[in-house]
Amino acid sequence: MIQISSVEKRQQxxxxxxxxxxxxxxxxxxxxxxxxxxxxxxEWIKLSPDTFYAxxxxxxxxxxxxxxxxxxxxxxxxxxxxxxxxxxxxGYFVYFSVVLGVIGLIIxxxxxxxxxxxxxxxxxxxxxxxxxxxxxxxxxxxLIILGIAWLIGCLHVLYALAKEYGGIARIAGWQYFxxxxxxxxxxxxxxxxxxxxxxxxxxxxxxxxxxxxxxxKYFEPSLAFDPLLLKNLTFFFxxxxxxxxxxxxxxxxxxxxxxxxxRDWKINKVTAIAWxxxxxxxxxxxxxxxYMDFVxxxxxxxxxxxASYFSAVPATAVTMFGVIVQLYHSKIKWTIxxxxxxxxxxxxxxxxxxxxxxxxxxxxxVLHNTLxxxxxxxxxxxxxxxxxxxxxxxxLVVAKEDPTKDQKPKLGFxxxxxxxxxxxxxxxxxxxxxxxxxxxxxxxxxxxxxHETGALLAQIAAVxxxxxxxxxxxxxxxxxxxxxxxxxxxxxxxx
Amino acid sequence: xxxxxxxxxxxxxxxxISLAGAILVISVVLFLLGTSSTEEDKMSAKxxxxxxxxxxxxxxxxxxxxxxxxxxxxxxxxxxxxxPGEVVTVVAMQWMWKMAPGPSNxxxxxxxxxxxxxxxxxxxxxxxxxxxxxxxxxxxxxxKGVLVAQTQAMPQYHNELEYxxxxxxxxxxxxxxxxxLGHAIMFGKIHVE
Numbered sequence: 001m002i003q004i005s006s007v008e009k010r011q012q013x014x015x016x017x018x019x020x021x022x023x024x025x026x027x028x029x030x031x032x033x034x035x036x037x038x039x040x041x042x043e044w045i046k047l048s049p050d051t052f053y054a055x056x057x058x059x060x061x062x063x064x065x066x067x068x069x070x071x072x073x074x075x076x077x078x079x080x081x082x083x084x085x086x087x088x089x090x091g092y093f094v095y096f097s098v099v100l101g102v103i104g105l106i107i108x109x110x111x112x113x114x115x116x117x118x119x120x121x122x123x124x125x126x127x128x129x130x131x132x133x134x135x136x137x138x139x140x141x142x143l144i145i146l147g148i149a150w151l152i153g154c155l156h157v158l159y160a161l162a163k164e165y166g167g168i169a170r171i172a173g174w175q176y177f178x179x180x181x182x183x184x185x186x187x188x189x190x191x192x193x194x195x196x197x198x199x200x201x202x203x204x205x206x207x208x209x210x211x212x213x214x215x216x217k218y219f220e221p222s223l224a225f226d227p228l229l230l231k232n233l234t235f236f237f238x239x240x241x242x243x244x245x246x247x248x249x250x251x252x253x254x255x256x257x258x259x260x261x262x263r264d265w266k267i268n269k270v271t272a273i274a275w276x277x278x279x280x281x282x283x284x285x286x287x288x289x290x291y292m293d294f295v296x297x298x299x300x301x302x303x304x305x306x307a308s309y310f311s312a313v314p315a316t317a318v319t320m321f322g323v324i325v326q327l328y329h330s331k332i333k334w335t336i337x338x339x340x341x342x343x344x345x346x347x348x349x350x351x352x353x354x355x356x357x358x359x360x361x362x363x364x365x366v367l368h369n370t371l372x373x374x375x376x377x378x379x380x381x382x383x384x385x386x387x388x389x390x391x392x393x394x395x396l397v398v399a400k401e402d403p404t405k406d407q408k409p410k411l412g413f414x415x416x417x418x419x420x421x422x423x424x425x426x427x428x429x430x431x432x433x434x435x436x437x438x439x440x441x442x443x444x445x446x447x448x449x450x451h452e453t454g455a456l457l458a459q460i461a462a463v464x465x466x467x468x469x470x471x472x473x474x475x476x477x478x479x480x481x482x483x484x485x486x487x488x489x490x491x492x493x494x495x
Numbered sequence: 496x497x498x499x500x501x502x503x504x505x506x507x508x509x510x511x512i513s514l515a516g517a518i519l520v521i522s523v524v525l526f527l528l529g530t531s532s533t534e535e536d537k538m539s540a541k542x543x544x545x546x547x548x549x550x551x552x553x554x555x556x557x558x559x560x561x562x563x564x565x566x567x568x569x570x571x572x573x574x575x576x577x578x579p580g581e582v583v584t585v586v587a588m589q590w591m592w593k594m595a596p597g598p599s600n601x602x603x604x605x606x607x608x609x610x611x612x613x614x615x616x617x618x619x620x621x622x623x624x625x626x627x628x629x630x631x632x633x634x635x636x637x638x639k640g641v642l643v644a645q646t647q648a649m650p651q652y653h654n655e656l657e658y659x660x661x662x663x664x665x666x667x668x669x670x671x672x673x674x675x676l677g678h679a680i681m682f683g684k685i686h687v688e
Contacts, residue, residue, distance in 0.1 A: 317551060328540045330534065365645060368671065447640040
């Protein structure tokens with residue numbers, strides 16, 4: 001096993017602390033944008049449509065980008081301090097590139113009101129735009145910078161793992177397909193990282209293609225491109241980015257939960273097959289975003305539903321049952337970290353279930369682009385991956401001591417969970433009541449019950465967001481004071 | 496029984512299935528919280544869980560195969576549509592709908608039509624939908640505010656949506672693909688007689 005020096009570990013720790021602080025600052029900011037949107041939809045405040053859609057664009061891009069960035073950073077930190085040597089310079093390059101990209105997007109959206117939504121669906125950024133042309137260019141360039149940073153970050157991890165564990169086939173776990181298990185065991189996080197990050201590499205390349213096309217269109221407006229092809233590229237990029245964020249988080253679930261249960265969680269033939277199948281499900285599931293494009297070739301529509309349905313098999317039968325094996329009669333001490341892992345897995349399952357329902361073409365025809373869509377992905381982002389990220393951050397601040405001695409969940413945590421689920425239920429009810437998504441407000445809708453129900457649900461959602469924000473900020477107190485207390489105790493001991 | 500099935504909207508089925516899924520997940524969480532207070536040897540616990548997992552796996556795969564078999568026959572795509580009673584051409588543009596009876600050979604930009612149209616009840620209507628500028632989504636809501644059918648309105652492409660209006664009255668058209676500043680004020684109307 002590789003020896004990582006204490007100097008390297010300290011460097012990596014500094015980097016992840018920098019990432020964590022940046023994340024903890026940006027995340028409530030993006031929540032606040034969402035809060036303003038729900039307040040406007042609830043008709044408690046009045047934002048102009050251009051302001052609303054600029055906030056919506058930044059909220060979407062900011063959340064997806066920030067959650068993926070911190071997840072990749074957390075995974076990189078855990079790998080760099082245990083399993084493979086990662087170059088610290090590359091780590092800082094990724095960090096500063098992401099910061100630069102985010103600053104560019106903030107200027108374009110919050111200052112110049114660039115507002116075509118996170119997906120910049122072709123040709124919207126170029127047709128009937130109410131924002132200055134330079135903000136379109138700035139957004140495209142910022143997204144290219146982010147894409148390059150993520151691409152390098154993923155390739156860096158994959159290269160380091162392949163170098164350490166003997167090539168891409170091995171880190172994908174193919175040696176476990178054989179009848180007899182390999183003599184040298186490989187940590188499960190290595191295989192999960194490979195399966196999660198490789199589709200990411202492909203998605204970022206697809207993103208690069210559509211962003212370069214956008215740049216060409218920006219500089220030469222007479223150029224015309226195929227909107228269906230660009231829609232496919234856009235959703236392959238966006239869906240995969242969000243999807244692998246969850247899988248990256250599962251990487252450290254496999255790694256850290258066993259430290260609390262004292263039960264190992266190794267790769268075997270079943271997990272290797274399941275995760276390799278997941279690779280294809282990640283790649284093909286995005287087709288479900290294009291069900292309502294009836295001209296999309298029929299086999300691709302089938303592929304979307306098949307991939308979405310079958311992705312439930314490895315996710316539940318392997319990973320979720322893996323969590324059950326870890327916890328069942330384990331006499332675990334339910335401190336905040338393992339509880340976050342359990343509830344995070346539950347959030348992933350609940351959101352995933354709603355996603356599978358929506359991935360049924362004959363159901364999607366009445367749920368597509370209603371509030372059901374944000375309902376399901378907010379569930380596995382907020383109550384899934386975010387809980388994994390918070391578990392990681394708690395782990396990070398208590399790691400100097402025995403990580404199992406972290407504190408019990410307190411008021412802040414429960415406020416956050418209750419507020420989050422209350423907020424999510426309003427989205428689900430919105431979807432079931434056919435409330436359209438991406439509406440600045442519902443006041444003009446010529447259907448009284450759609451308007452009134454949409455506004456009422458938005459009001460309750462806004463109150464719920466306030467609740468979850470208070471809970472989150474209370475948790476911040478622990479996250480920020482714990483390291484200070486630790487250092488004070490250490491200083492006292494030294495004296 | 497068939498009356499009951501007809502009474503429940505597709506949204507209703509989605510709600511029932513998702514609620515059942517969420518209850519199952521919460522039950523498992525509570526079960527794990529309840530059982531984790533006592534200790535059992537890992538191998539013995541693993542053996543018990545794996546026994547359940549084998550059954551779960553078979554049940555899940557069977558469910559998926561059955562659901563795929565049933566649902567993939569209910570697709571809204573042209574191959575699954577019948578001969579239409581009437582054809583309506585729909586062109587979306589920022590931020591209005593233009594509709595006219597019959598097929599059209601005009602370019603989307605040159606197409607003239609109204610934001611309201613009258614169609615007969617109980618006849619399959621084929622909406623040939625395209626866009627003159629950006630992506631939109633042609634979504635039909637019944638008078639109770641329930642979304643009953645939709646398809647994307649995409650520049651350079653024609654999506655064909657078939658729908659039979661079983662009830663007379665006014666249906667509203669909303670745009671369900673974000674298309675810019677006027678997205679939330681882009682409406683049309685279908686009178687069903």
